[in-house]
Amino acid sequence: xxxxxxxxxxxxxxxxxxxxGGKKVRCPHCKSVVSATMPxxxxxxxxxxxxxxxxxxxxxxxxARVRPRRDExxxxxxxxxxxxxxxxxxxxxxxxxxxxxxxxxxxxxxxLGVLALAVGTLNPEQLGRALGQVIGTIVVGxxxxxxxxxxHRLAWQWGRVLAMLGAVLMVIVAIITFAAPANDFTPVARxxxxxxxxxxxxxxxxITFSLGTRPAKEYFRLRCPSCGRFTSAAAxxxxxxxxxxxxxxxW
Numbered sequence: 001x002x003x004x005x006x007x008x009x010x011x012x013x014x015x016x017x018x019x020x021g022g023k024k025v026r027c028p029h030c031k032s033v034v035s036a037t038m039p040x041x042x043x044x045x046x047x048x049x050x051x052x053x054x055x056x057x058x059x060x061x062x063x064a065r066v067r068p069r070r071d072e073x074x075x076x077x078x079x080x081x082x083x084x085x086x087x088x089x090x091x092x093x094x095x096x097x098x099x100x101x102x103x104x105x106x107x108x109x110x111x112l113g114v115l116a117l118a119v120g121t122l123n124p125e126q127l128g129r130a131l132g133q134v135i136g137t138i139v140v141g142x143x144x145x146x147x148x149x150x151x152h153r154l155a156w157q158w159g160r161v162l163a164m165l166g167a168v169l170m171v172i173v174a175i176i177t178f179a180a181p182a183n184d185f186t187p188v189a190r191x192x193x194x195x196x197x198x199x200x201x202x203x204x205x206x207i208t209f210s211l212g213t214r215p216a217k218e219y220f221r222l223r224c225p226s227c228g229r230f231t232s233a234a235a236x237x238x239x240x241x242x243x244x245x246x247x248x249x250x251w
Contacts, residue, residue, distance in 0.1 A: 003036055092215035095148060098159065101203040101210070102145045108200065109137050148211075154239040156220045157232065160211045167204035173197045224249050 004015045010030035025036045113134035144162070147155020174197035177190060210216060217223065217230050224231060224244035235241035235250045243250050 005036060007032065007034055009034065091151075092213075092219055094210040094213040094216045095219050098207045098210040098216070099145065099148050101206040102141060102148065102159070105200060105203045106138060106141045106145065108196070109134060109141070112196070113138075151220055152239070153220050153222065153234065153242060156211055156216070156222070157234070157239055160208055163204040163207040163211075167201045167208060170197045170201035170204065174201065221251070225251055 002015050003018055003021050004013060006012065007014050007027040007030065009032040010027060012027070012029045014025070014027055014029075014034075014036075016025050016036045020036050023036055024033050026033050113131065140162075144155050144159045148159060174194045177194040177197060180190070214230075222230050222232065222242060224242075224247060226249040227244060227247045229244055229246045231242055231244050233243045233245055235243040241250050
């Protein structure tokens, strides 16, 4: 405890130790020797000076600031809570790159389909099969593209899986095309097919690696709010709910 009083000479506040009560002390402001027996300052009034015994040094002091007690402990805000994270998140550059690559693939597939129909070199059975493959590819790719734009986890999962498988397949097709005997393909057809296969595989690899980045996983809400670990496990068929493999949390 301390004794706080007002100097009768200069009318400024002075604080001394409680063991100096009733003793003579020197005011640090006017240097007058006064008696430390007149506490007047309320507890909440700031103290501006401290007086010690006559032979000691004088120094300025401030009382420690006391924080008001809270009835409940303050809860730290989790940046990955669904209520705030859905509103605050923005599309990262890696997801934009994946969307652009997927758009290029769909445009290329549509152009090839239109070219095949315009040429009409296939018989009706082959033409129907090729048309069905083009339509199926565009439908599946369009659904994945839409899911990437709206941030659906299922589009992230299937986009990575199908893109990796397709990229490997296209690399094999390109290698076979360029390694085939010269009699099987004309030079123009060889470079056209090989170039399309390489472009397709490049776009598919871009999608795979772009969706595997940390910002992309955070955009698709794949970080566990409890332990902070990223996951690729789905808690339901459509991946509306994710499940953490470490702590078992679902969100």
